[in-house]
Every structure is written in structure tokens, then in C-alpha cells.
Amino acid sequence: MKEAYQINKVYSLVLILVGAFGFLARYYQVRDWQFTALIPLFFGVILYLCTPGIRNENSAIGHVAALLTTLLIITSLVMLTKGILGDISWGRKQWIFLIVILGGIWSLRSQINYFRAQRKRKAAKAKS
Template sequence: MDKAHNINKVYALILILLGLFGFIMRYMELGDMQYTALIPAVFGLILFAFTRGIKNENAVIGHLAGVFTIVLVVMSSVMITKGLVAEFSLGRKQIIFLIVIAGGIYSLRSQFLYFRAQRRRKAKLK
């Protein structure tokens, strides 16, 4: 399963599940609808839509997936440092941010390696 499109698909599904989990848990605990908890789910839906383009080796979609993943990892890094400094604890939100960051880094790594191998393969054909 070391193909970039498979890793992207799994990461997108993890993001969707984490976003829904955060939204549902917030609603069950406090009774309010915190729509910002759905941000990972929205990113997951976008990345899931990019999976077919990555599988077909579409460079534009692959680069867009990389940019969206970088934005999500940076955004999660900022939010986790904000939460750790303010609360000095590792709560549910911080764990979700850590999962998003770790998955994003792994996804980016696989995308970079995949596209580098793709460029080498195309260079050999010329």
C-alpha cells in the first residue's frame, strides 16, 4: 500500500472520521454545534476527491493535494502549540492535531517520493 494515491485515500478517510468524531463529541459533551471541528473533514473530502487524479498521475492535482496537506499540517501545528501552551495538557483536541500532523507528514513524504520516481521514469523514456 505504499502508493501515493492509496496513502492519500487513507489519510483523507482519517481526516473525515476525525472531523466527524470531533464534531459529535463536542455536541455530546457541551450540546453546541462547533462547525470548526468539521475543518479536517472538509480537507479530507477535498483530498479524497483528488485521489483519482493522483492515481492517474495528474501533476496539477498531485501538487494541489500536496499544498492542501501542507496547509493542514501547518494549521494543525499552530493550533497544537497554542493549545499546549495555554493548557499544558494533552487533551482530545491535541491528540487529533497530532494525528493530523503525523498523517500529513507521511502523506507528503509518499507524494514527494512518488512524484520523484515518476519524473525519473519519464526521464528514462526520453
């Protein structure tokens, strides 16, 4: 799985599943609807909708996906450090943030490599 669109699709599905799991686990554990748990799910849906554009090498959609992924990584890092510093226990929420961060770094790395390869192809095409 080397293509950026494939990695984006997998990461978006992971976000959807993690968001749904966090939302449902919170409800079954505390009997409380916490809609902020759905944030990864919404990001996952948006990134999943970006997948065809990335596959068709639409650079604008690719940059939007990279920006959303970066925003999600930064937000998760802030929330993870806030959770670690605020509470010593390592719970469900911290694991979800860790999954989002690691998956985001994996996805962002593939998108950056994709952008570099796309620039090289365009430069080679311009020279010929």
C-alpha cells in the same frame, strides 16, 4: 501500501473520521455545535476527491493534494503549539491535531516520493 494514491485515500478517510468524531464529541460533551471541528472533514473530502487524479498521475492534482496536506500540517502545528502553550492539559483536541500532523507527514512523504519517481520515469522516457 506504497502508492501515493492509496496513502492519500487512507489519510483522507482518517481526516473525515477525525473531523466527524471531533464535531460529534464536542456536541455530546458541551451540547454546542462547533463547525470549526469540521475543517479536517472538509480537507479529507477534498483530498479524497483528488485520489483518482493522483492515481492517473495527473501532476496538477497531485500538487494540489500536496499543497493542501502541507497547509493542513502547518495549521495543525500552529494550533497544537497554541493549545500546548495555552493549556497544560492534553485533551481530545490535541490528539486530533497530532493525528492530523502525523498522518499528513506520512501522506506528504509518499507524495514527494511519488513526484520523484514520476520525474525519473519521465527522464528515462525522454532519454530513450
